[in-house]
Amino acid sequence: xxxxxxxxxxxxxxxxxxxxxxxxxxxxxxxxxxxxxxxxxxxxxxxxxxxxxxxxxxxxxxxxxxxxxxxxxxxxxxxxxxxxxxxxxxxxxxxxxxxxxxxxxxxxxxxxxxxxxxxxxxxxxxxxx
Amino acid sequence: xxxxxxxxxxxxxxxxxxxxxxxxxxxxxxxxxxxxxxxxxxxxxxxxxxxxxxxxxxxxxxxxxxxxxxxxxxxxxxxxxxxxxxxxxxxxxxxxxxxxxxxxxxxxxxxxxxxxxxxxxxxxxxxxx
DNA sequence: ATTTAAATGTTATAATATAACACTATGTAA
DNA sequence: TTACATAGTGTTATATTATAACATTTAAAT
Numbered sequence: 126x127x128x129x130x131x132x133x134x135x136x137x138x139x140x141x142x143x144x145x146x147x148x149x150x151x152x153x154x155x156x157x158x159x160x161x162x163x164x165x166x167x168x169x170x171x172x173x174x175x176x177x178x179x180x181x182x183x184x185x186x187x188x189x190x191x192x193x194x195x196x197x198x199x200x201x202x203x204x205x206x207x208x209x210x211x212x213x214x215x216x217x218x219x220x221x222x223x224x225x226x227x228x229x230x231x232x233x234x235x236x237x238x239x240x241x242x243x244x245x246x247x248x249x250x251x252x253x254x
Numbered sequence: 255x256x257x258x259x260x261x262x263x264x265x266x267x268x269x270x271x272x273x274x275x276x277x278x279x280x281x282x283x284x285x286x287x288x289x290x291x292x293x294x295x296x297x298x299x300x301x302x303x304x305x306x307x308x309x310x311x312x313x314x315x316x317x318x319x320x321x322x323x324x325x326x327x328x329x330x331x332x333x334x335x336x337x338x339x340x341x342x343x344x345x346x347x348x349x350x351x352x353x354x355x356x357x358x359x360x361x362x363x364x365x366x367x368x369x370x371x372x373x374x375x376x377x378x379x380x381x382x383x
Numbered sequence: 384a385t386t387t388a389a390a391t392g393t394t395a396t397a398a399t400a401t402a403a404c405a406c407t408a409t410g411t412a413a
Numbered sequence: 414t415t416a417c418a419t420a421g422t423g424t425t426a427t428a429t430t431a432t433a434a435c436a437t438t439t440a441a442a443t
Contacts, residue, residue, distance in 0.1 A: 130408095130421055149399065163424065168400065173421090184313035185370065187399065187430095206364050217360050225354055229373070231346050235335050237375035241314065244358070246366035259390060259439090278430065292393065297431065302390090316399095316430065 127177050135159050136170040137191070140180055146188030146214050175200055183207070183214055185243055194218050202227055204242040210251035217244070256306050264288050265299040266320070269309055275317030275343050304329055312336070312343055314372050323347050331356055333371040339380035346373070 129137060139155055140147050147155075153167045161167065171189060174180040178200045180189045185207065192200070193216040204217040204226075226240050258266060268284055269276050276284075282296045290296065300318060303309040307329045309318045314336065321329070322345040333346040333355075355369050 132422075164400070165402090165424085166422070169421075184372075206360060206362060206366070208364065209367075215362055219360055222358060222360075226371075229351060231335065231348055231351075233335060233344055234378050235337070235373070235375050236381055237335070237373045238338075239374040240371060241374075242355075242369060242371045243313075244364070244366045245368040245370075246364050249363050252365055261391075293431070294393085294433090295391070298390075 129174075129179075130170075132161060132166055132170045133173055135161060136167060137174055137179055140174075140189055141191040143190075145212065146183050146186055146190045148186075148188045152189075181205070181216070183243070184241060185245075186212070186214070188214075190214055190216070192216065201239040203240070204244070206244045206246070206248075208248035208251055209245050210247055210254070213248050217242075258303075258308075259299075261290060261295055262299045262302055264290060265296060266303055266308055269303075269318055270320040272319075274341060275312050275315055275319045277315075277317045281318075310334070310345065312372070313370060314374075315341070315343070317343075319343055319345065321345065330368040332369070333373070335373045335375070335377075337377035337380055338374050339376055342377050346371075 135156055136152060139152060149164065149167050149171060152171075153161065153164055156167070171180070171182075175182055175189075178192055180191050181200050181203050182189055183205060190205075202223050204219070204222060206215045206217055207213075222242075226242065229237070229240075264285055265281060268281060278293065278296050278300060281300075282290065282293055285296070300309070300311075304311055304318075307321055309320050310329050310332050311318055312334060319334075331352050333348070333351060335344050335346055336342075351371075355371065358366070358369075
């Protein structure tokens with residue numbers, strides 16, 4: 126198991142505690158009191174945390190959330206639901222979906238090693254508003 | 255059917271002719287000779303073109319490609335394959351996949367109106383290298 | 384013709400991300 | 414335990430991506 130470095134730990138903890146995806150500069154602002162002063166320090170930690178699967182990047186939002194799936198060691202098969210009204214993001218952990226996508230082959234004959242899926246819509250709360 | 259405005263036409267044409275996804279500032283550079291001078295002119299056209307489904311944004315690359323699918327009027331169900339070596343991007347047009355994803359419901363009870371899927375891997379050419 | 388909506392042009396600036404370089408800590412293997 | 418390699422840190426500067434605000438023009442709809 127990977128041991129997080131000091132900066133990686135600080136940055137993972139703040140993302141993990143956040144109820145919503147965090148943007149890099151918001152993370153930076155929040156960790157300045159802990160001595161992390163420069164964007165690059167944040168981005169380096171983010172890169173590593175993504176690489177080892179502790180966090181995921183929500184590409185359509187340029188934001189990061191902690192992995193919700195304890196068995197997820199690397200970010201090679203990710204799916205998220207995103208509410209376009211309240212911006213709540215949830216990691217989807219559905220074995221039927223992941224099986225379907227992991228086995229998907231298209232006619233171009235590409236060998237896929239990774240995928241990322243983002244669903245957009247309205248969450249339960251926002252539907253009724 | 256939507257008629258493109260002058261800037262929209264210029265910007266669509268250059269994306270449509272490009273063999274690979276184009277980034278906004280690369281588009282800007284290429285259309286300066288046609289009188290489009292400012293980033294905002296490009297972004298406004300891109301926004302509109304995405305909205306009407308003439309182009310798609312490849313979120314993981316911050317780049318834009320013309321829609322390959324003549325029946326695709328709006329960008330509400332998109333899937334792409336991306337070669338991580340040569341960066342070739344292809345729009346996937348697979349009815350089994352789109353049916354599966356359009357009908358997908360997860361336990362959170364969200365109502366999905368849109369999805370975007372990106373597969374990553376190596377294309378045929380790059381596998382053999 | 385008048386009104387409305389959509390698109391344009393322009394300047395400035397915000398937000399996101401990386402390059403380059405010097406240095407420090409940690410793990411590993413002789 | 415020293416040497417060596419690898420990963421991580423700190424820092425300044427800068428590149429890249431994207432939007433705000435406001436004035437004006439064009440196109441479409443009544």
